[in-house]
Amino acid sequence: AQSVTQPDIHITVSEGASLELRCNYSYGATPYLFWYVQSPGQGLQLLLKYFSGDTLVQGIKGFEAEFKRSQSSFNLRKPSVHWSDAAEYFCAVGAGGSNYKLTFGKGTLLTVNP
Amino acid sequence: GAVVSQHPSWVICKSGTSVKIECRSLDFQATTMFWYRQFPKQSLMLMATSNEGSKATYEQGVEKDKFLINHASLTLSTLTVTSAHPEDSSFYICSASLAGRPETQYFGPGTRLLVL
Numbered sequence: 001a002q003s004v005t006q007p008d009i010h011i012t013v014s015e016g017a018s019l020e021l022r023c024n025y026s027y028g029a030t031p032y033l034f035w036y037v038q039s040p041g042q043g044l045q046l047l048l049k050y051f052s053g054d055t056l057v058q059g060i061k062g063f064e065a066e067f068k069r070s071q072s073s074f075n076l077r078k079p080s081v082h083w084s085d086a087a088e089y090f091c092a093v094g095a096g097g098s099n100y101k102l103t104f105g106k107g108t109l110l111t112v113n114p
Numbered sequence: 115g116a117v118v119s120q121h122p123s124w125v126i127c128k129s130g131t132s133v134k135i136e137c138r139s140l141d142f143q144a145t146t147m148f149w150y151r152q153f154p155k156q157s158l159m160l161m162a163t164s165n166e167g168s169k170a171t172y173e174q175g176v177e178k179d180k181f182l183i184n185h186a187s188l189t190l191s192t193l194t195v196t197s198a199h200p201e202d203s204s205f206y207i208c209s210a211s212l213a214g215r216p217e218t219q220y221f222g223p224g225t226r227l228l229v230l
Contacts, residue, residue: 043221043223043224044158044221046218046220049218051217094217100219101148103160107157
């Protein structure tokens with residue numbers, strides 16, 4: 001069975017600083033990997049996804065993530081954080097098969113200081 | 115595109131009553147819809163997967179008689195919490211994947227349920 005670990009429960013950065021959110025996964029085959037963002041009381045918005053090909057994927061809102069098979073990682077990055085980026089970030093791995101079920105990490109709460 | 119809505123956005127009910135939550139794909143056909151439950155400051159836990167026109171597949175530990183799921187059309191799935199109790203209070207989120215594109219799920223805004 002697949003699993004996802006987000007080692008950082010809470011990260012605080014200053015506005016304008018760079019950001020990296022860590023994600024490690026466990027899956028027997030080539031995974032489908034996702035990053036979602038959730039604002040308080042809201043649903044999830046897809047930031048980016050990796051299925052195959054180029055290991056550096058670009059997403060919305062200036063985010064990018066890099067798939068590193070050797071490290072079983074899919075870390076999310078942003079060069080300059082904006083106050084509006086404050087939210088909960090979830091990494092997820094999707095299994096293949098007929099339904100592509102997602103398994104989520106526990107999330108990383110991002111606080112942005114002015 | 116790929117917008118998913120949920121209704122209601124929040125609901126308060128008395129213990130013992132049933133509550134129905136709707137999940138709609140507004141601009142696409144969704145052959146598969148998923149229902150998740152999220153406790154405060156926790157991750158999303160998959161409850162069940164529903165395919166249009168067939169019975170839902172429930173995850174281990176989820177009571178199928180308590181959480182009734184119906185996926186009667188390609189744009190609508192419903193979750194009914196039967197005989198709700200305070201421990202059923204939670205944030206329920208649905209997602210849907212496009213027909214022919216099962217690998218990506220699009221999420222609704224969630225429904226907050228409070229059972230008194």
